[in-house]
Amino acid sequence: MIGFWKKIYAKHDSVKAYSLLSPALILIILAMVVPMALMLSFSMFTQVNMMEIDYTFTFQRYIDFFQKNLLVTLLIKSIKISFLVTLITLITAYPVCYYIAFYVKKNKMLWLVLLTLPFWTSYLLRVFSWKIILGTKGVINSSLINAGILNEPLTFLMYSETAVVITLTHAWAAFALLPLYVSLEKIDFSFIEAGRDLGLSRFEVFWKITFPLSLPGVIGAILIIFIPTVGDYVTPALLGGTDGRMLSNMIQAYFGKINNIPLGAASATIMLTTVVFITIIVSNVTKKLTQRLT
Amino acid sequence: MNEKNNTLLIYTLLYFGFLYVPVLFLPIFSFNDANYMSFPLAGFTTEHYEEMWSKRNLHKALWASIKVGVVASVISTTIALFAAKAFARYKFRGQKISYGGIMMPFLIPEIILAVAILIIWINLGFKLGLVPVTIGHTLFCTPFAMLILIARIEGFDFSLEEASRDLGENAWGTFFRVSFPLYLPGIVAALLLSFIISFDEFILAFFLTGSDATLPMYMWGQMRFVQKLPHVLALGAVIIVFTTFIVLLAFWLRNVGQGKVKKDIAVKL
Numbered sequence: 001m002i003g004f005w006k007k008i009y010a011k012h013d014s015v016k017a018y019s020l021l022s023p024a025l026i027l028i029i030l031a032m033v034v035p036m037a038l039m040l041s042f043s044m045f046t047q048v049n050m051m052e053i054d055y056t057f058t059f060q061r062y063i064d065f066f067q068k069n070l071l072v073t074l075l076i077k078s079i080k081i082s083f084l085v086t087l088i089t090l091i092t093a094y095p096v097c098y099y100i101a102f103y104v105k106k107n108k109m110l111w112l113v114l115l116t117l118p119f120w121t122s123y124l125l126r127v128f129s130w131k132i133i134l135g136t137k138g139v140i141n142s143s144l145i146n147a148g149i150l151n152e153p154l155t156f157l158m159y160s161e162t163a164v165v166i167t168l169t170h171a172w173a174a175f176a177l178l179p180l181y182v183s184l185e186k187i188d189f190s191f192i193e194a195g196r197d198l199g200l201s202r203f204e205v206f207w208k209i210t211f212p213l214s215l216p217g218v219i220g221a222i223l224i225i226f227i228p229t230v231g232d233y234v235t236p237a238l239l240g241g242t243d244g245r246m247l248s249n250m251i252q253a254y255f256g257k258i259n260n261i262p263l264g265a266a267s268a269t270i271m272l273t274t275v276v277f278i279t280i281i282v283s284n285v286t287k288k289l290t291q292r293l294t
Numbered sequence: 295m296n297e298k299n300n301t302l303l304i305y306t307l308l309y310f311g312f313l314y315v316p317v318l319f320l321p322i323f324s325f326n327d328a329n330y331m332s333f334p335l336a337g338f339t340t341e342h343y344e345e346m347w348s349k350r351n352l353h354k355a356l357w358a359s360i361k362v363g364v365v366a367s368v369i370s371t372t373i374a375l376f377a378a379k380a381f382a383r384y385k386f387r388g389q390k391i392s393y394g395g396i397m398m399p400f401l402i403p404e405i406i407l408a409v410a411i412l413i414i415w416i417n418l419g420f421k422l423g424l425v426p427v428t429i430g431h432t433l434f435c436t437p438f439a440m441l442i443l444i445a446r447i448e449g450f451d452f453s454l455e456e457a458s459r460d461l462g463e464n465a466w467g468t469f470f471r472v473s474f475p476l477y478l479p480g481i482v483a484a485l486l487l488s489f490i491i492s493f494d495e496f497i498l499a500f501f502l503t504g505s506d507a508t509l510p511m512y513m514w515g516q517m518r519f520v521q522k523l524p525h526v527l528a529l530g531a532v533i534i535v536f537t538t539f540i541v542l543l544a545f546w547l548r549n550v551g552q553g554k555v556k557k558d559i560a561v562k563l
Contacts (some may be wrong), residue, residue, distance in 0.1 A: 013384040020380035023373040024396050024436060031433040032399055035410035042413055042444040096309045099302040111547050118313045120487075122494035124510045125530045128517060129316045139319060171308065172314060224401070231403020233497055238517070248405045255409060255501065268409045275403065 036272075043266035050259055061266035071250060071267060078246040079274065081161060082229040085168040086222055092169070093176040093221075098210075101184035112181060119174035127235050130167040134158045134239065159241025167235045169249075172228070176221040183217025212290065219286045226282075227275050247271055323530040343529040349525065353550030355512035359493050362424055362508060366431035367488035371439045371481060373432075383452060400437040407433065408501035415502070430498035435488035442487065442548065446480030479547045488545040490537050509533070510547035522544070 018025075044060050046054040065071050100111050118126070133139045134157040141153035156162060187210065189285060195205040233248040240246065254264030327337035346352065379397060381389070399407060407430060415426045454476070458468040474481075496510040503511055513529065516522045 014386040017380040017384040017386040020376040021392055023379040027433060028395050028434060031429050032407065035414040038414050040411040073487055096306045099306045103302060105297050109549065117538065117541060118317050120490060121534045121537050122510065124496045124513060125320060125533065126317060128318050132319050133316055137357055170316060227401055228403050231405045233405055251405060251409065253443055255412060265413065268406050271403065272406050
């Protein structure tokens with residue numbers, strides 16, 4: 001009997017692969033898939049009072065969500081902020097990756113390590129350092145007042161959407177830099193030279209050759225920045241004030257002081273659905289775009 | 295391309311400034327002799343560091359973070375090592391789906407993972423605390439560890455393993471005497487980076503710790519009080535120095551080791 005199993009094991013790569021994968025798959029199923037399925041079912045229950053939950057299935061929580069102006073506004077705001085952050089991060093990081101991929105000759109790895117190093121310092125501390133910079137008595141305001149340029153602190157810097165966007169752009173930079181660099185680095189330089197030889201201007205070379213070839217990196221960057229920032233909690237909580245609040249802050253409240261777990265679960269499910277939906281759109285649109293450009 | 299592009303160079307350096315300067319304000323103000331963080335600096339002091347040293351709750355939180363970090367990084371690196379080996383070595387059905395599934399925790403907004411684990415944990419009747427945080431961190435660190443290990447194992451020459459098997463070594467012996475030593479730099483890098491991710495992680499801890507605060511939770515609690523901020527700055531500065539050191543060590547291990555293995559193999563051949 002043992003011999004029989006040994007034979008199967010030795011013959012089939014799939015059996016070997018899945019036995020190696022089983023711990024990871026069990027972890028994913030027990031700690032992610034099952035909990036998320038339970039979250040989904042809780043979104044269809046009803047919170048009766050502080051302690052009790054009514055377990056009859058209903059879609060009422062989803063109707064509640066879309067009837068509460070605040071929640072819909074926060075969802076739209078979360079998407080808008082993430083969209084801005086993704087766009088700004090991409091535009092600002094692209095030239096840096098372009099420079100390292102095409103102009104840096106020696107120690108490219110060192111440049112990359114240095115670019116991603118700040119990302120490894122605590123997220124909480126990075127957000128907090130922006131509070132020091134943008135605060136009413138912070139670095140920018142106190143310097144400008146000391147220099148005599150301002151009489152009163154700039155209030156729009158702190159507790160605003162602007163503060164959230166700036167901070168998130170800083171916090172997620174590494175996630176744009178790495179995929180962009182990898183896709184730019186892969187480009188065969190002879191394509192660009194050929195374009196130049198055929199008389200294209202620098203601008204045309206970029207738009208017709210370099211940019212389309214770097215699209216996989218652009219898509220990667222869009223997805224890994226957009227998805228997590230939609231659900232960001234720390235930055236809006238520390239720097240957003242009322243203007244920069246996002247959906248996560250409300251989800252936290254439903255699990256905390258408001259204590260409405262079903263509505264919180266429904267909000268989280270809606271957030272996840274939105275993210276999945278946008279991911280599908282982005283990958284399809286960019287796929288078509290890539291086909292047309294190349 | 296042999297030309298130079300000074301505009302781009304200047305832009306790149308400015309971008310480096312944007313990345314680094316904000317983080318540097320923490321250490322700068324941690325030595326400032328004042329309770330508020332504004333210019334001009336008031337004078338040099340190490341008082342905030344002494345204050346930090348005297349906080350009992352901080353010590354407790356530090357210990358909690360270390361425990362969670364060590365357990366989460368060891369479990370996730372072990373799980374990731376097996377998974378990485380499967381992806382680097384074999385072609386099999388459902389490879390893409392399995393890969394996507396294991397990478398998921400890295401892609402889903404963290405708050406959703408936190409909420410989902412919170413719901414199942416309290417409904418199983420368990421108490422919140424460091425155990426669910428450790429589970430969450432293990433889930434979150436596994437994809438990172440796997441990416442690092444796949445990169446390591448992909449450059450690996452599997453004929454070395456086959457040779458060992460042909461020479462009569464069994465599967466465990468082959469693993470411990472051939473594969474493991476060659477993977478070791480990658481394993482250590484994965485352990486270190488997973489530890490740092492867990493050590494700095496906030497959202498999962500925020501939802502799942504209950505009353506046992508981890509270090510980021512402790513800092514979060516102190517950030518609300520202006521008079522307590524300076525010692526958080528000192529703590530932040532220490533954490534930044536510590537994580538930078540560990541991360542550089544991990545990067546160095548990953549790269550230096552990689553070159554060495556290839557050279558070793560080349561020499562042997």
